[in-house]
Amino acid sequence: MVNLIWLFMLLTGIVVSALSGNINQVTESALKAAELGIEVAIGLMGVMSLWLGIMRLAEKAGLIQSLAKLSSPVIRLLFPDLKKDSPAFGPIILNLCANILGLGNAATPFGLKAMQELQKENPYPDTASSAMITFLALNTSCITIIPATIIAVRMKAGSSNPTEIIGTTIFATACAMGTAITADFIFRKRSK
Amino acid sequence: MRIITEAARWAIPFLLFFIPLYAHFRKVPVYETFVEGAEDGFKTAVKIIPFLIGMLVSIRIFVDSGALRFFIELCRPFFDKMGWNPDLLGIIPLAVMRPLSGSGALGVATQLIHQYGPDSFIGRLASTLQGSTDTTFFVLAVYFGSVGIKKHRYALKVGLVADAMGLFASIWIVTKVFG
Structure with missing residues (x-):
């Protein structure tokens, strides 16, 4: 499915550019996007190193393990394939907490660490495990309590009440997250 | 709070x-x-660089070429036919952009908020939608890429179903609360 969407976006983009007599746009966009990829990765490098360094400290000190043990049975219910004391639970929980607090910068390193731990328990290393997909589903739809960026945008645009959308945002995310969990559950059952 | x-x-x-x-x-x-x-x-x-570049190039060409705008225009008669609030058309660019590109979506949301006003229906809807889901394609590319997963199975479907739900829930709740 990803292959098809990727191809679709690429080809229709080029065709539309050609038809609208603006074929130069394709070259420019492609090169710019490639550059942006490097910029994003370099930007991630710093924060990633910082948080993975701190993570290693927490791991060696036994904090991650205690966090995993403390993790509520709810989280465990969502990941039936994982062992009870799987080391993946620690970073999964940290990632979700960071997402909830809107700390996107910290969330990505924890998320990538969680993926590494999940990969260790994955019998087919080139194929996504069910636990990984569940984790991604939680991640892309995770509740943010304070949508800080958009509040700032509203403030700048002269809103009379920039924070009034917090309630509606939490409601919409909760719906998206509930759907993600349900859809994941259904697809997982069907793929077995 | x-x-x-x-x-x-x-x-x-x-x-x-x-x-x-x-x-x-x-x-x-x-x-x-x-x-x-x-x-x-x-x-x-x-490790994530090739995955990131692959995604970004395809998305960028699709958006910059006007192909995205073209598909949104295709939706217009459908909206008219269904008798939906024509105001809702304003949100389509953001709804499509949201799962594709984080910075792109923020750009579209900012533009909508300025164009319609932050306290208008579209302004509030754009704010709610922007905050309610994450960039599915980015998370997929980066997270799977970092551990070398090439077969995604049903991951994208789950992400997109959740995004669609986020959109409908946003429309419903914004209409209900501020409508």
Whole structure:
């Protein structure tokens, strides 16, 4: 499915550019996007190193393990394939907490660490495990309590009440997250 | 509300203070251990580069070429036929952009908020939608890429179903609360 969407976006983009007599746009966009990829990765490098360094400290000190043990049975219910004391639970929980607090910068390193731990328990290393997909589903739809960026945008645009959308945002995310969990559950059952 | 803002403000300083201190008490050589872990950050960031570039190039060509706008225009008669609030058409660019590109979506949301006004229906809807889901394609590319997963199975479907739900829930709740 990803292959098809990727191809679709690429080809229709080029065709539309050609038809609208603006074929130069394709070259420019492609090169710019490639550059942006490097910029994003370099930007991630710093924060990633910082948080993975701190993570290693927490791991060696036994904090991650205690966090995993403390993790509520709810989280465990969502990941039936994982062992009870799987080391993946620690970073999964940290990632979700960071997402909830809107700390996107910290969330990505924890998320990538969680993926590494999940990969260790994955019998087919080139194929996504069910636990990984569940984790991604939680991640892309995770509740943010304070949508800080958009509040700032509203403030700048002269809103009379920039924070009034917090309630509606939490409601919409909760719906998206509930759907993600349900859809994941259904697809997982069907793929077995 | 204040409590949550404060918690977000204190979370990182607290972690940076508490974790090294606790590790020190547990007799962990703090500096060496930190450096050892940080090394992985570099490797992981390099590993995701090809996945990131692959995604970004395709998305960027699709959006910049006007193909995205073209498909949105295709939706217009459908909206008219269904008798939906024509105001809702304004949100389509953001709804399509949201799962594709984080910075792109923020750009579209900002533009909508300025164009329609932050306290208008579309302004509030754009704000709600922007905050309610994450960039599915980015998360997919980066997270799977970092560990070399090439077969995604049903991951994208789950992400997109959740995004669609986020859109409908946003429309419903904004209409209900502010409508």
